Amino acid sequence: MSAPARLASTEAPSLGVFGRLARRRKRRDRMMTAVLLVAVILALVPIILILIEVIRRGIGAMNWEFLTSTQIFSQRREGGGYLNGLVGTLYMVTIATLVAVPLGVGSATYVVEYKDARLVPFIQFFTDVMTGVPSIFIGLYIYTLLVQGNIGLSVGFSTLAGGLALSLLMIPIVARSSEEVLRLVPDDLRNAAYGLGARRWQVVTQIVLPTARSGLITGSMLAIGRAAGETAPLLLTALGAFTVVPQLVNAPQSALPLIIYNEARGPFEAAHARAWAGALELMLLVLLVTIVARAIGRGTEIEQ
Numbered sequence: 297m298s299a300p301a302r303l304a305s306t307e308a309p310s311l312g313v314f315g316r317l318a319r320r321r322k323r324r325d326r327m328m329t330a331v332l333l334v335a336v337i338l339a340l341v342p343i344i345l346i347l348i349e350v351i352r353r354g355i356g357a358m359n360w361e362f363l364t365s366t367q368i369f370s371q372r373r374e375g376g377g378y379l380n381g382l383v384g385t386l387y388m389v390t391i392a393t394l395v396a397v398p399l400g401v402g403s404a405t406y407v408v409e410y411k412d413a414r415l416v417p418f419i420q421f422f423t424d425v426m427t428g429v430p431s432i433f434i435g436l437y438i439y440t441l442l443v444q445g446n447i448g449l450s451v452g453f454s455t456l457a458g459g460l461a462l463s464l465l466m467i468p469i470v471a472r473s474s475e476e477v478l479r480l481v482p483d484d485l486r487n488a489a490y491g492l493g494a495r496r497w498q499v500v501t502q503i504v505l506p507t508a509r510s511g512l513i514t515g516s517m518l519a520i521g522r523a524a525g526e527t528a529p530l531l532l533t534a535l536g537a538f539t540v541v542p543q544l545v546n547a548p549q550s551a552l553p554l555i556i557y558n559e560a561r562g563p564f565e566a567a568h569a570r571a572w573a574g575a576l577e578l579m580l581l582v583l584l585v586t587i588v589a590r591a592i593g594r595g596t597e598i599e600q
Contacts, residue, residue: 388534
């Protein structure tokens, strides 16, 4: 055997080695797939159990009267509904969304697209801090600032105070999720737009944000779901009401989490049944808003 042949035979791996490596990779792939599947199942089990329990206990008390009538004064009596809580939740979540989504997406866009700016580290720091602040502290902050009027402007217990408290909860969630989504937009798209002579604001508004639309909507829906289920800040800002309240200021407002909290902690079965129905109604409301938002986002993508 010549020297080149001996060298090739000693250095080049055989087909058997490639076969063993391929089989080893397949075993690892199957093992990791099984581990991930088990993790997903373990994560879904408590969610499914909660959904089943809420549906089982809430479906019996959810009827037309519950959906169209307001809260009754006595927790002992059967009947009544949570229409006032549904309207109040929609009011306050709408206010919070109108405030939090533009601010959250805007701050995330600034952090990602102007990463060398001096304010970027401060924005990221305060966003991280706000993410970990307990919701009751935010309610206390709005109570001191706007309900008591320590800044010279008092709106009292009201829809506006509750909506602003929820917006402070939503802003860091929207900002952090939007920041991660915007980082996934390939730099090649930005560079191509810059190469065609586009300005930075044109790249952001016409390339980056439309490309990340689906992820931005998902992050906003997570924040809306968090805000819609909050109780602690509303105890200090909205307070609660037994009727539908259309005013934005100087009139206490109701919300589904507030009513659920008040009736679930009592000893009466009628109130417990309404609380379970209210939890089911809140869950369906968040699901409906999410479906509508995703449908709108998908429709705009198709049009483009």
